[in-house]
Amino acid sequence: MDAKVPTEQVIRDAVTLACRAPSLHNSQPWRWVADGTRLHLWADPRHAMHATDHTGRELILSCGAVLDHLRVAMAAAGWDSVTERFPTEGRPDHLASVGFLPVANVTPQCRLRADAILRRSTDRLPLGAPPAWPTLHSALSRAVTPYDVTLDVVDDDERPRLAEASRLTEQLRRSDTSYLTELRWWTSPFEADADHVPETALLSSSEAARVDIARAFPPAGGGRRRASIEVDHSKIVVLSTHGDAPAEVLRCGEALSAVLLECTLAGLATCTLTHMTELSLSRDIIRQITGSTGQPQLLIRVGRSPSKDPLAKPTARRPVTEVLEMRG
Template sequence: MHDTAVDIEVITDAVALASRAPSLHNSQPWRWVADATAVMLFLDDAAAPRHTDPTGRELVISCGAVLDHFRVAMAAAGWRSHTERFPNPNNLDHLATVGFSRLDFVTDAHRRRADAVSRRHTDRLPFAEPAHWDGFLRGLTPFSASQGVSLHVLPDASRAALVEASELTRTIRRYDSDYHAELIGWTADVAVAEGIPSAALLSPIESAHVGIARDFPAAGHGDRRGEIAEDHARVVVLSTGDDSRAVFLACGEMLSSFLLDATLAGLSTCTLSHLIEVPESRKTLAALTGSPDSPQLLVRVGTAPSSRATGPPTPRRPPSDILRFED
């Protein structure tokens, strides 16, 4: 761990930018504590969607994404991050401690990647097939924290099975009152800093043309599909060798890296986890990957028309709510 001090303003700005990371129902289950030389990331599941994610797996994945986003933000500010994962064996909610050293030079690539953090968002509408897909996959950023995490690209021929598995999750959870009440609670259109606003959800006609999606409450707006009538997204699956908290964190870090690479390539993304939450659909997904690893989430990737309007960015909690400085 390095003992270089970083200005409070730099840390605060980096935490604010990192908070644009995706999380389950935009629950933002993280908390940061900074001292003179390091920043510590903790899992904060006090208000988490417990019926959607009873084991907390998706919350740790969300924290892995915010951790990688934070490192990207610090690099654009001129700081190299040095990450120690799970530094306290007696507190596994202490997910990481990050120390810093000065970067010799901030490249344009560092700045563009931080800008991609701001531009990335979850788009649930249909996609056209992604352009230059094979080249994009070859150019993915190597990620050293991804040991135990693998990425599988599903063939187009698997789409029917994916749609069937997505429908299976809807059937199995049809009468799960706690789950549906939680969905409504996290999608209520009120002025709060968490949850998913209705502009980010699908209307009934839009939902009918995206076969692989969580069954959120329907939004009341019209049809925004434009010239993309049907979904032709490619689907990737992130899987892990086991179901430990350590690989969940690494999975989130790899998710962040993949999403930012896609954003930089001009592609749109939608992260999905509902197929993992039901054992029957998770088995189907594992069979489609052809791997013995455990699927943890999917990402739909494609091209959206530039004119598509899906409302303002989803809200985020301010740094004052999630960041504390210690003397």
């Protein structure tokens, strides 16, 4: 293979790492095709959640996150990425085409960022307040700038209002049988499946009661982990775009990846929330709280998990052979 083109093994390793990206209920709604010179990202409708994600917006957000993770993984392997979004007219499922250029030196920061992919996980338990927040807030704002995404932080005074909107969202969902059936299916304990949300990643009723802003999942077990944190003290970050065009949503998913990795590098835990942006009523409330004129796409809880907490078992992913096709 041409030295100016990554080898198949480099591509395979990078895609494997990139697929650690978060996705709605760990659905992993993506597939990759390598044609010998470029790597193509396609949406995989077989992993869409039509009851939860009516418009397919969250599917695109998930794919945006895996796209940015891919660039981080390739940078650590010594390759710069050149991304073309929605390259095929009339094929909205062809989300991106990525070309690569070799770099002479890989910086330590590139390697640290790739390592952060492996350390990041979704933490639904109550979190402590993040230290040195003003400094991190500035770093997060810089991280989303290349994607034309707005980052807002919910004021502590507005948190009760946001928590009420979260509860309202869940109340409205209780009468949606299609949504509830889909949620139960994606959280059922299928040990052999490499998608779904594992039971270990869900909360017991007593644990969930200490987190005021969260999606209501079926309760798991009767434990009381992290009992030292009686109330969630995370900061709530909102990512918004000007509109809901697919290209804007894809970029927001990329920005999500950048924010999560920045938080992980800072030693903090995160939990991405999309339940309130799935319904127009709660989405409007978020917009009022932030004072933004854009479209809220997702929220992120950012906080500190106790250092004595055992390391979370990595959530399973589909094998790379299921998500990557090598051609040429």
